[in-house]
Amino acid sequence: MxxxxxxxxxxxxxxxxxxxxxxxxxxxxxxxxxxxxxxxxxxxxxxxxxxxxxxxxxxxxxxxxxxxxxxxxxAGWQPGAHVALAGAFILPAAAPEEARPAPDDAGLQALMRDALEHGPLDLQASMLRTLGQAGQRLSHDMVVVALEQGRQSVELRHWLAPVLGERGRWLGSLNPQWAYAAGVEETADPELIWQEGSVDQRVALLRGERQDDPARARSRLEASLKELNAKERLPLVQALEVQLSHDDEPLLEKLLTDRSKDVRENAAQLLSCLSDSAHSLRVTGWMRAMLQQDGKGEWIVEPPEEGAKEWERDGIALQPSQFHRGGTKAWLLQQIVELTPLCFWTRTLGKTPMELMEWSKRSDWKTALRQGWLQALRYQLDAQWIDAAELMGRDMRMDTLMPALMAKLSGPEREQRWLTQFERDKGKLIEAIESMAQSVPRTQQLSRDLSVRLVNALHNALGGKQVTGSWNGYQAVHALLACAKIIDVNELPGFAALWRAPAAESPQDAAAAVSEGSSPSIVARTLARLTGFLGKPAQADASSEPAIPLTPEQQDKLERSRMRPWDDENVLAQLERFVNLRLSLHHAYPALQAKA
Known part of the structure; x- marks a missing residue:
């Protein structure tokens, strides 16, 4: 056997x-x-x-x-490996010497291990990013846990790779399940990384080169295309989105005939980001032929019954997908809209993105138009369409699109949008938090000013004897955990006072516990709230009327009105994990946390 x-x-x-x-x-x-x-x-x-x-x-x-x-x-043993050795077994060479130090604070290391083992991804990514920026690596006793997390989450590998150290890469070369981490030493030159590194390492190299020397990176990729399989070609071709320009057009045109369908589609999407490319001019010509104005000057769109054969080369499938239920005409229209530069619509129809939303309401092809625009936004990332994207995306997944669109704005522009949203949705605090959390790029945080406003609002809603709003469901828990992720690190003590302060021995002790780094209003509110929580109950007035007994339904409603999300031990543990680790990283690397 x-x-x-x-x-x-x-x-x-x-x-x-x-x-x-x-x-x-x-x-x-x-x-x-x-x-x-x-x-x-x-x-x-x-x-x-x-x-x-x-x-x-x-x-x-x-x-x-x-x-x-x-x-x-x-540890690297493969159950399926049953190899008869011809000679003595030779141990693999030892891992190279580490080029980076590891944190030496035992408390911080314990918190980091806890985050690696229990997550969530946001906390792990933020922690690894800070460690990488500090020029440090994970300690050796965390490497195996980290490699397992990277095996399960492809996204986490972006932050994990720089901090694995030589021991982590060495282990990756010994276990096929960790092969994503295997590769060359940190000090290797680019040519060695390109020849011997993993796909993730080569993608990182190509994206880095595209920032500084797009032509050199393009030449490196073009010279290797024939040697790469489809799974390797796709992420490397996608790296061309960094500093994309018309100089990339000849290569992308050639990739329209690639043997991989995914590569062909990606090349077409990248070409649609170049509004003056030959591909974009062909697609806009087909789109323009579907548009006409009625007697009142109103634009109407009418897709053809069937597509032309030459459309296929430019990334348009003539037969509907088995999952598409809108018919051939809607299928063709949606695909052409996806590949049409978004600026075509504002220039040709003379409407803003929000006006185009209103226009689409009156069209028989509203769904095809909006689905096409949303897909186009995912790679064209036109920040002028942010409001329109929010309107279109209410019933669709926006967790990746909105952060990418918001990243196109400057820091002050993003902050102003968040402030406007927060003020506009004061009566819907949970919804406002969700909207902001969607827009904050992973590993980043709100400004201190907006964080102060948010913490104050949370104390108003959850800090009294009665809860304001519905804070019992999954949506509320998700919003509170999002706050633990995005609030400015300096405001975390005031945020944590929501659940920590009632455990203090006196109101004064509680206020002192949250005073450092908290706004005066938070401290005052905590003191007043705890005076009510901890003070002696008033003596019953003998002359007062007896209290009216509550029905079971009323009693249940009263008890639920007093519940907070952190009454759930699992939620409390996650909140503490976020707060403790973020504060510890802030104290260990204050300069880096300030830039986050």
Whole structure:
């Protein structure tokens, strides 16, 4: 029996129960001194020696063996590897010396490990970004946990790769599941990274070169296209979006005939970002032919019954997808709108993006137009369409589009939009927080001024004896956790006073606990609130009328009105994880946190 078969047998026994399906006979005959060391260890776990104190029930034996196999796999053992060695086994060379130091604060390291093990992604990304900016790496005891997180989250790898250190890259080369982290040393030159690095490392190199020397990066990619498979070509071609210009047009035109459908579609999307490219001129010509004005001068759109054969080369599929339910005409229109430069609409129809939204309401093709505009926005990222995107995206996923659009604005412009939203939606605090959280790029935070306003609003809503608004559902929990992520780090003590202050021994102690870094209004409100929480109850007035008893429904409503999201232990743990780690990183690297 091979290692892979033995591993499968363990899994099957674990799924149906060792009593119903005993483990494989090859593992059940005791320890075989002639078997490989890994199999002997599994056999020993299944059948401990007579003088062992370990429980020997079938279930306990199976759990021990499964745990041991999992540890083997984590350390690089491949259950399916059954190779007969021709000679003596040669240990791999040791990892190179580390080029970066690791944090030496034990408390900070404990918080970092907790964040790596329990997340969420936002906290992990922010932590890794700060560590990378500080020129440091993860300590060796966190590398395995970090590699596992990177295996599960492709997005996290962007922040993880710079802080894995040489030990992390070395481990990545030994375990296929961590191959994304394997590659060359930090000090390697670009040519070595391009030749020997992982796809993620080559993408990072290409994007970096596009910032400084777009022509050199384009030449590097073009020279290697024939050697790359489709999965490698796609992310590297997507890197051309950095500093995209008309100099890239010849290469992108050539990629319209690439053997990979994904690469062809991406090339067409990038060409649509160049409004004067030959591709864009062809597409806008087809779009213009579908537009006409009626007797009142109102624009109307009428897509054709079928597409032209030459459309296919420019990224337009003539037959509807199996998931499309709008018919052939709507399918063709949506695709052409996706590839039409957004500036075409404002120039040709003479309307602003919001006026185009109103115009689409009166069209028979409203859905196709809006779906096409939304898709075009995902790669054209025209900031003039932000308000229109919010209107169109109420029923669609905007978690990636809005941050990307907001990133096109300057810092003050983004801040002004957030302030306007916050003031406009004061009566809908949870919705306002969600809107801001969607617009804050990952790993960034609100300004201190807006953070002060937000913390004050939260204290008004949640800091009294009664809760203002509906703070019992998932939406409220998500909003509060978003605040822990985006509030300026200097305002975190005041934010944390929402759930920490009532545990103080006196109102004065609570106010002092939150005074550092908090606005005076927060401290005053906390003191007043805790005076009510902690003060002695007033003596009942003998002459007063007896209280009217509440019905069960009224009592339940009253109790729910007093509940806060952090009454849930899991929510409280997540809030504490955010606050403690962010404050610890701020104290360790104050200059970097100030720039976040």
């Amino acid at each position: 091979s290692n892979a078969q033995l591993w499968a047998a363990l899994q099957q026994s674990a799924m149906v129960g060792a009593d119903r399906l005993p483990v494989a006979q090859a593992l059940g005959a005791g320890v075989d001194a002639t078997a490989p060391a890994s199999r002997q260890a599994l056999q020993a776990a299944l059948f401990p020696s007579a003088d062992s104190s370990l429980p020997d029930s079938p279930a306990a034996q199976l759990l021990r063996a499964s745990a041991l196999a999992a540890v083997f796999e984590r």
